[in-house]
Amino acid sequence: MSFIPPSQQRHMRACMVCAVVRTYQQFMAEGCPNCERFLELRNNADAIQDCTSSVFDGLTAISDTSKSWVARSQRLEGYDPGLYAIQVEGVLPEDVINAAQSAGVQYIPRDGSVDETVPREG
Numbered sequence: 001m002s003f004i005p006p007s008q009q010r011h012m013r014a015c016m017v018c019a020v021v022r023t024y025q026q027f028m029a030e031g032c033p034n035c036e037r038f039l040e041l042r043n044n045a046d047a048i049q050d051c052t053s054s055v056f057d058g059l060t061a062i063s064d065t066s067k068s069w070v071a072r073s074q075r076l077e078g079y080d081p082g083l084y085a086i087q088v089e090g091v092l093p094e095d096v097i098n099a100a101q102s103a104g105v106q107y108i109p110r111d112g113s114v115d116e117t118v119p120r121e122g
Helices: 006-011 022-032 045-051 067-073 095-101
Strands: 010-014 020-021 057-060 083-086
Touching: 006 083, 020 022, 020 067, 020 083, 045 057, 045 067
Parallel strands: none
Antiparallel strands: 010 020, 057 083
16 A cells, blocks of 8 residues: 655545546556556656546545445445545546556546446447
């Protein structure tokens, strides 16, 4: 689990796909622990800007995503332990959404704009 020093908390960003919260420097050095295979954030300032957001609400720390009811309710099952945002504001670029889907990840916006209890027409 990544540690975020108090002096760096104003530099926190959340991944728009999985909602993991890290500092800009952590995303730059290590990428996203859950989405790196298709987001390719490591050493990529443009991707970090496009795929993470500094505007998010709430934080939860998850130590075991397979056993936590909070992880289930936030769609975090199977993700790495860490600090996660409850909601993340931002619009993910269409090409990134396509890359996620190609990697087998169903992208659902984490900004609360999609009500998952209502079946989607398609």
